[in-house]
Amino acid sequence: MATTEYFFVFGRTPQLALLELRTLFPRATCIVDDVAMVPFDRLINPSLLITLLGGTTKIVQKVGEANVLDGQLSGFLSFDSGSFTYGVSIFGDSTLPKTLLSDMKNILEEGGHHARYITSREGKALSSVVVDKEHAQELVVIRLKEHFVVGKTVAVQPYDAWSTRDYGRPHADAKSGMLPPKVARMLVNIAIGETFASRGERQKTILDPFCGMGTILAEGYMSGCRVIGCDTSESVVQKARENLSWLVASNPDRKGAVAKIFMGDAVHVSDVLSPASVHAIVSEPFMGSTDIVNKKTVEPSRIRNIIKGLEKLYIGCLRDWVHVLVPKGKIIIALPAYAISGRIYFVKKVIDMCENLGYTIVDGPIEYSRPQAVVKRQFYIFQKI
Numbered sequence: 001m002a003t004t005e006y007f008f009v010f011g012r013t014p015q016l017a018l019l020e021l022r023t024l025f026p027r028a029t030c031i032v033d034d035v036a037m038v039p040f041d042r043l044i045n046p047s048l049l050i051t052l053l054g055g056t057t058k059i060v061q062k063v064g065e066a067n068v069l070d071g072q073l074s075g076f077l078s079f080d081s082g083s084f085t086y087g088v089s090i091f092g093d094s095t096l097p098k099t100l101l102s103d104m105k106n107i108l109e110e111g112g113h114h115a116r117y118i119t120s121r122e123g124k125a126l127s128s129v130v131v132d133k134e135h136a137q138e139l140v141v142i143r144l145k146e147h148f149v150v151g152k153t154v155a156v157q158p159y160d161a162w163s164t165r166d167y168g169r170p171h172a173d174a175k176s177g178m179l180p181p182k183v184a185r186m187l188v189n190i191a192i193g194e195t196f197a198s199r200g201e202r203q204k205t206i207l208d209p210f211c212g213m214g215t216i217l218a219e220g221y222m223s224g225c226r227v228i229g230c231d232t233s234e235s236v237v238q239k240a241r242e243n244l245s246w247l248v249a250s251n252p253d254r255k256g257a258v259a260k261i262f263m264g265d266a267v268h269v270s271d272v273l274s275p276a277s278v279h280a281i282v283s284e285p286f287m288g289s290t291d292i293v294n295k296k297t298v299e300p301s302r303i304r305n306i307i308k309g310l311e312k313l314y315i316g317c318l319r320d321w322v323h324v325l326v327p328k329g330k331i332i333i334a335l336p337a338y339a340i341s342g343r344i345y346f347v348k349k350v351i352d353m354c355e356n357l358g359y360t361i362v363d364g365p366i367e368y369s370r371p372q373a374v375v376k377r378q379f380y381i382f383q384k385i
């Protein structure tokens with residue numbers, strides 16, 4: 001079978017999305033900002049793949065190339081009977097010609113086809129939601145050095161399913177700063193560390209020692225993992241249990257399993273779990289006092305005390321977690337960086353002590369935060385030596 005190239009269009013976290021994609025498909029290469037290419041030597045099911053990936057919003061199959069963008073681009077559309085809707089998105093260092101869509105429409109009408117086109121508000125790329133709701137054929141154009149590659153969207157991210165898992169669960173709190181399910185899924189896929197071809201050969205156990213209401217646990221379950229959660233708050237643990245019970249009941253076909261969600265201290269999980277029983281730890285830990293987020297100025301001494309306390313907590317956790325991890329087991333953790341009065345305060349001691357605690361740094365920092373956020377998440381990947 002001839003090789004077929006597919007393009008994967010990333011959402012708001014392209015660096016994390018690329019790492020996720022390369023974990024599952026090591027041949028993935030980033031060709032322009034927000035888009036990576038994967039060559040496949042066999043048939044794939046894009047509709048299945050798009051449900052597995054948290055960071056990919058569209059999967060696009062390459063259908064050809066073009067030297068210029070003009071109305072002849074309409075030749076890449078499929079002409080079924082009746083009318084249809086189409087749109088064009090462009091990536092790379094280029095913009096769509098202003099008359100492109102109307103020129104395509106004129107050529108289509110001259111050929112006896114009834115079509116309407118849709119445009120994006122930003123003028124470059126259509127959202128996956130619009131493409132899906134409009135039932136539109138979308139051509140994706142990617143500007144390379146001297147020419148354009150053209151693809152056709154074959155799958156878009158199932159936004160309703162993601163939204164339901166986020167806002168439809170029994171307990172959700174948009175103000176709590178929890179990781180969105182899509183980001184949690186990316187972290188889980190990276191933590192599992194298996195290519196798509198080898199997924200499911202052996203069930204992995206994932207632990208979140210700061211589980212909150214269970215977002216990471218939920219995405220671990222949806223990915224077929226055996227999940228374990230821990231938190232210091234009895235009420236939060238109960239909410240996590242109810243959220244996971246709802247998820248399991250809503251998705252009985254999944255091969256994941258909820259092993260245990262218990263109240264406990266993240267620094268002492270080895271008192272509860274067996275040695276070398278966890279394949280990966282994925283967590284967003286406690287990141288310090290939230291009352292400084294809306295303040296414009298904070299005394300440097302207070303920030304330094306917060307950082308010192310967090311370093312003590314994280315180092316204690318890493319010292320304990322090494323006992324429950326399997327050899328070569330991974331930790332993906334969000335570490336906070338405080339942006340205060342033009343300075344960045346970071347838990348540097350955690351990174352400096354990493355090897356002494358029994359780990360190597362595989363990747364990081366990978367930042368995930370709003371541009372103006374005071375507390376910025378920086379993901380690091382540690383591997384047990």
